[in-house]
Amino acid sequence: MNAQDFRASISTTVRVLERLRDEKTADMERVADALSRCVRAGKKILLCGNGGSAADSQHMATELIVRYLADRPAIPAIALTCDTSTLTAAANDLGFEQIFSRQVEALGQEGDALIAISTSGESANVIAAVRTAKAKGLVTIALTGESGGTLAPLAHHWIGVPSKHTPRVQEAQLVVEHLLCEAIEAGWTEKKR
Numbered sequence: 001m002n003a004q005d006f007r008a009s010i011s012t013t014v015r016v017l018e019r020l021r022d023e024k025t026a027d028m029e030r031v032a033d034a035l036s037r038c039v040r041a042g043k044k045i046l047l048c049g050n051g052g053s054a055a056d057s058q059h060m061a062t063e064l065i066v067r068y069l070a071d072r073p074a075i076p077a078i079a080l081t082c083d084t085s086t087l088t089a090a091a092n093d094l095g096f097e098q099i100f101s102r103q104v105e106a107l108g109q110e111g112d113a114l115i116a117i118s119t120s121g122e123s124a125n126v127i128a129a130v131r132t133a134k135a136k137g138l139v140t141i142a143l144t145g146e147s148g149g150t151l152a153p154l155a156h157h158w159i160g161v162p163s164k165h166t167p168r169v170q171e172a173q174l175v176v177e178h179l180l181c182e183a184i185e186a187g188w189t190e191k192k193r
Contacts, residue, residue, distance in 0.1 A: 012165070016172050019162040024176075027159045032180055034139050034157055036187030038113045044076035045184075046108055046138070048100040048129050049117035052170050054081035056117050060177045068181040075184060078107060080129070100129035110137030118142070119169045121149020121160075130154045143176060145169040 001009075035045060045064065047057035057079040064077035080103045081087070090099045104114060114133040118126045121144035130140045130151060142148065142155035145164060152158040161172040 013168055013171050016161065016163045016168045017175060020172050020175065023162055024159055027157070028176060028179060028183075031141050031157045031159060032183035032187075034141070035113055035115075035180060035184050038111065038139060039075050039184060040187060041111055043109070043111045043113065044078060045113045045115060046078050046080055046104060046133070047115045047117065048080040048103075048126055050123050050125065053117035053119065053123075053126075053173075054079075056170075056173060056177055057081045057115070059174075060115070060181060063178070063181040064184065068178075068185045070185055072185065080104070080107075097124045097128050100125050101132040104129050104132045104136065104138070108133055108136050108138050111139075113139040113141060115141045115143065116151060116155065117144075117173065118149065118151050119145050119166050119173075121145065121147060121151035123151070127151055127154065143173050 038045065047061055049057045058081055061077040061079040064075040080100045086103060087099050090102045094102060108114065114129060116126045116130050121142065127150055130142065131154065133140050140155040142151045142158045144151055144158065144160050146160050146162050147164070148158055148160045152160060159176055161169045163169050163172065
C-alpha cells in the first residue's frame, strides 16, 4: 500500500463514521438507555462475539469494570469469551454453537443485558446466546454490520454499522462500544452521587 491507498482507506472509514453519526445515533441512544437502566437496577452486562468481536467483548467489559473516563465504582460486566476451560469444554461436549448460550444459561439473570457482537450477524453461537438470553428475560443488543443478518431481528435492540466491509464495520463498532461505555459510565456516576 502507498500513501494514496492509506488515504483512501481512511476516507472510507470517515464516510462510514459519518453515516453512523447521521443514521444510527437514535439507535445508540436507545441502547445506552437500556444498558444504563440495567446497571442502575443492580444488574450486569454480558458480552460475546468471535474473533475480533471476542476482543471487542473483552475490551468493553474491561472499560466497564475498571474505568472508561471517570473514577467510579466498577460496573458489572462479563465477557463470555475469556474462560478457556468453559469455552473448550462446551465446544467439546455440547458443540461450538453452545459456547456462549451455556454461559448465558448459567450466569444470566432476568433484567441483565447481553451485548452480542457479530460483523455478519450470522455467527451461530452468538445467535444461540441471544435466543437463550431472551428466554431468560435478559435485554438483548446486537451490534452487527449493515445487513444485521439473522441476529438483528432476534435482539431487542440493534445497531447495524452502515457498511458491508468487515474492517470498516469493526472500526465503527469500536466507536459505538466506546460511546456506549461513555453513556453507561455517565449514568452510573449519576446513580452513585
